[in-house]
Amino acid sequence: MRATETLNGFVDSGCTIKGELEFSNSFRVDGRVEGTIRSRSELVIGEDGIVEGEIDVARCLIGGRVDGIIKASEKVILHASAKVNGEVHSPAVVMEEGAFLEGKVDMASGKPPAATAKKVADAKS
Numbered sequence: 001m002r003a004t005e006t007l008n009g010f011v012d013s014g015c016t017i018k019g020e021l022e023f024s025n026s027f028r029v030d031g032r033v034e035g036t037i038r039s040r041s042e043l044v045i046g047e048d049g050i051v052e053g054e055i056d057v058a059r060c061l062i063g064g065r066v067d068g069i070i071k072a073s074e075k076v077i078l079h080a081s082a083k084v085n086g087e088v089h090s091p092a093v094v095m096e097e098g099a100f101l102e103g104k105v106d107m108a109s110g111k112p113p114a115a116t117a118k119k120v121a122d123a124k125s
Contacts, residue, residue, distance in 0.1 A: 008041070013048050029064070040073075047081045060090075062099075 008025035011017055015031035026042045029049040037043060037051065042059040045051055049064035056071045062082040070076055072090040080098035087104045095101065 011049070045082075047079075 006025050008023045008027050010028040011031040011033060013030045016034065017032070018034045020035055021027070021033060021037045023039045024041060026044065027037075027039065028044040028046060029051060030046040031048075032050045033053065034051075035053045037053070037055045037057065039057045041057065042061065043055060043057045045060070045062045045064045045066065047063040050067075051065070052067045054069045054071070055066065058072060058074045059077075060070055060072045060075075061077045061079070062070075062084060063079040064081070065083045065085075067085045069087045070084070070089065072088075074090070075092040075094065076088055076090045078084060078093070078095045078099035078101060080096040082096075082099040082101075084099075084101045085103055087106070088101070089106045091107055093105060093107060
């Protein structure tokens with residue numbers, strides 16, 4: 001968690017949320033979430049946490065399991081206990097030794113550099 005953010009909420013072990021979850025500050029999942037998670041902040045998935053669905057946040061720190069799509073505008077960190085099956089879209093992905101990732105990883109920024117864009121435009125002419 002960043003020093004300026006506080007924990008907004010959490011899903012504790014033994015709890016399940018089905019549907020959509022949106023939050024403002026940092027949020028921690030030690031239980032289970034089935035659905036969509038959205039925020040402009042940080043999501044922490046503890047070692048016992050499970051997320052099945054789509055995650056769209058700024059930063060995602062994973063110690064548990066994710067089955068689905070992860071979109072992080074800043075960074076995804078997979079701790080040694082992480083197990084991810086699906087897609088990861090983020091400009092920065094950090095994996096600790098022992099982390100498991102099976103699926104697609106897209107680290108493109110979404111915008112080609114100006115020189116590349118000019119070459120593409122010239123090729124179309």
